[in-house]
Amino acid sequence: MKPRFLLDENVNRAVQRQLQRLDREIEVLGIGDEGTPAAGSADPYILKWIEQNNYILVTENRSSLPKHLTEHFSSGRHIPGLFWIRPDIGNGRLTEELYLI
Numbered sequence: 001m002k003p004r005f006l007l008d009e010n011v012n013r014a015v016q017r018q019l020q021r022l023d024r025e026i027e028v029l030g031i032g033d034e035g036t037p038a039a040g041s042a043d044p045y046i047l048k049w050i051e052q053n054n055y056i057l058v059t060e061n062r063s064s065l066p067k068h069l070t071e072h073f074s075s076g077r078h079i080p081g082l083f084w085i086r087p088d089i090g091n092g093r094l095t096e097e098l099y100l101i
Helices: 013-022 043-053 065-074 091-100
Strands: 004-007 027-030 056-059 082-084
Touching: 004 013, 004 043, 013 027, 013 091, 043 056, 043 065
Parallel strands: 004 027, 004 056, 056 082
Antiparallel strands: none
């Protein structure tokens, strides 16, 4: 089974387009896309959404997400995965890394 990615709203949408160009079967959505959490959604809601829909979150959020992730796990929940990306990573490099996964 191929991984499914949810890009947070701060990840450049060029990554989504580039991944889909490389392989149309890669499921990559962005927050705010149809069927995903709306832009501005709270972290706890996003974590529940990725858990229920089996998506890996791709994010730069190191400020509020760690606290909410700890609370999520403490309540007995899980997530399929999370990629914390470096703020200085280029879109091409990020696309390549996600494609390899």
